[in-house]
Amino acid sequence: MLLFTNLNLLARVDNPLENTSLVSNRLKLTFEHKIEKVRYFTIKKNGIIKHVYDIKNALLLSGKTIKNLKADGVESLRIGQFNQHILRIVIESKYFLAKRHRLKNRTLTIYLPSYKRVLPKTxxxxxxxxxxxxxxxxxxxxxxxxxxxxxxxxxxxxxxxxxxxxxxxxxxxxxxxxxxxxxxxxxxxxxxxxxxxxxxxxxxxxxxxxxxxxxxxPIKRTPKxxxxxxxxxxxxxxxxxxxxxxxxxxxxxxxxxxxxxxxxxxxxxxxxxxxxxxxxxxxxxxxxxxxxxxxxxxxxxxxxxxxxxxxxxxxxxxxxxxxxxxxxxxxxxxxxxxxxxxxxxxxxxxxxxxx
Ligand SMILES: [Zn+2]
Missing domain, CATH: 3.40.630.40 (Zn-dependent exopeptidases)
Structure with a gap:
């Protein structure tokens, strides 16, 4: 009985990533189950902002880091297994995010830092x-x-x-x-x-x-x-x-x-x-x-x-x-x-x- 309870407590629900899509500045991640928790933080270094998302209990089934995603205004984008409990997304950009991310049941939507959207174009x-x-x-x-x-x-x-x-x-x-x-x-x-x-x-x-x-x-330019x-x-x-x-x-x-x-x-x-x-x-x-x-x-x-x-x-x-x-x-x-x-x-x- 005791053993059973312990097992139950230890057994976390792995939540595999099912699908990734990137349309214009929207990165959408769909998981098998409801997403438990997302932690967002930033690290600034040399004019680059690292936008980090940690998704609790999420799992990348292949185990291979995804890094072939390209978007405007984004230097690099990686989705990888940080440790066995956390799936980490790192977006490196010179810009701030266009909007706050959205969490809806099995889907996490991240609005990438598309400067075109933050600044008035027309x-x-x-x-x-x-x-x-x-x-x-x-x-x-x-x-x-x-x-x-x-x-x-x-x-x-x-x-x-x-x-x-x-x-x-x-x-x-x-x-x-x-x-x-x-x-x-x-x-x-x-x-x-x-x-x-x-x-x-x-x-x-x-x-x-x-x-x-x-x-x-002027035609006669002053040096310096x-x-x-x-x-x-x-x-x-x-x-x-x-x-x-x-x-x-x-x-x-x-x-x-x-x-x-x-x-x-x-x-x-x-x-x-x-x-x-x-x-x-x-x-x-x-x-x-x-x-x-x-x-x-x-x-x-x-x-x-x-x-x-x-x-x-x-x-x-x-x-x-x-x-x-x-x-x-x-x-x-x-x-x-x-x-x-x-x-x-x-x-x-x-x-x-x-x-
Ligand atoms: Zn003039």
Whole structure:
């Protein structure tokens, strides 16, 4: 009698793995019996995340480790017998899991770290970000750099004016979906002078002004300077004589020098512009680096660009990358890259407004 009880206690129910399927980013494991327990944990090392699943009392009948499974965004995937009680699944990836795994009776579903799913690829996927009424009170002026006769920088057939328009249209779409009011200084390929751009922004009294550009390395390159990455500019506080004495038109006929203009708008605008620049830069890098780990940060810089100076609201100019850089020119033409980049800008704007 005693012996019988002991045997019963010792006898664990082996639960053999019956079937394994991998469809897109979903790994499905089906066992013979109901799954008892799954333990999930991660180990991070050198930028790689090891996602480990231990399945209690599960058994790999062949005893041979399964390692021929391949998936997007996954470095390696192994299913093996860890010890006689535990079946272990190890997924190595640079990314976090798309969703929590699901356990249902005999089936364990693991959502592999497919970055495509976590990041907004198209505007449609951004729909889920809730619309805010408060955002409706904010007007964002978007400025697609160059246009028409002014092609901006170029690299073979790739022209800055096309890239800036494409990115700005995407940005408008995202901001609108979030609930912002948005106006653009140009929404098609046409020539718009710098003065027309700032006059437009001032006329409609935008809350912020965001200008989108693409950088290019100068012909005479400075050694050690990396001509790659993202820079966010805001108004310079440097007072060079040449700039300060430039005359600008403000509100129709009145003409001021830039020195007078600066005094007129005060420091407040510049302080807010700096805040906006910081928020946008941080957000863009954070979002882009989830997928493109090597994106270079050129930081926040001050420049007395016309659009930063002659706008009455806090304004920034985003240099989204270098058209002259082989890697970046490819990415800047890529729709996904553009979407993630402008999504980062939109989220940065959100955080600037505290919404
Ligand atoms: Zn430009």
């Amino acid at each position: 505007v449609k996927q951004i729909k889920k970000y809730h619309y805010s009424r408060k955002r409706h009170q904010k007007l964002v002026i978007l400025d697609a750099g160059h246009g028409g006769r002014d092609i901006g920088a170029s690299n073979k057939r790739v022209r800055e004016k096309d890239l800036t328009l494409s990115m700005t249209l995407r940005l408008r779409e995202i901001l609108k979906r979030m609930g912002y009011r948005v106006l653009m200084t140009r929404s098609k390929d046409k020539t718009v002078s710098l003065k027309q751009r700032t006059d437009f922004a001032n006329k409609y009294k935008g809350d912020i002004f965001v200008s989108i550009h693409v950088d290019a390395a 300077v990396k001509y790659e990455g993202i820079t966010v500019f805001y108004l310079s506080t440097k007072n060079t004589k040449r700039i300060n004495n430039r005359r600008i038109v403000y509100r129709g006929k009145e003409v001021y020098t830039i020195r007078e203009y600066k005094q007129m708008i005060g420091d407040k605008k510049r302080i807010y512009a700096k805040k906006l620049a910081i928020k946008v830069r941080n957000s863009v890098l954070r979002h882009l680096r989830k997928r493109y780990r090597d994106v270079n940060d050129k930081g926040i810089k001050r420049k007395p660009y016309w659009v930063l100076l002659a706008t009455t609201m806090p304004s920034i100019l985003v240099e989204t990358g270098y058209i002259s850089n082989k890697n970046e020119v490819e990415r800047l033409q890529d729709k996904t890259y553009q979407s993630v980049l402008v999504y980062g800008i939109a989220k940065g704007i959100n955080s600037y407004f505290g919404l």
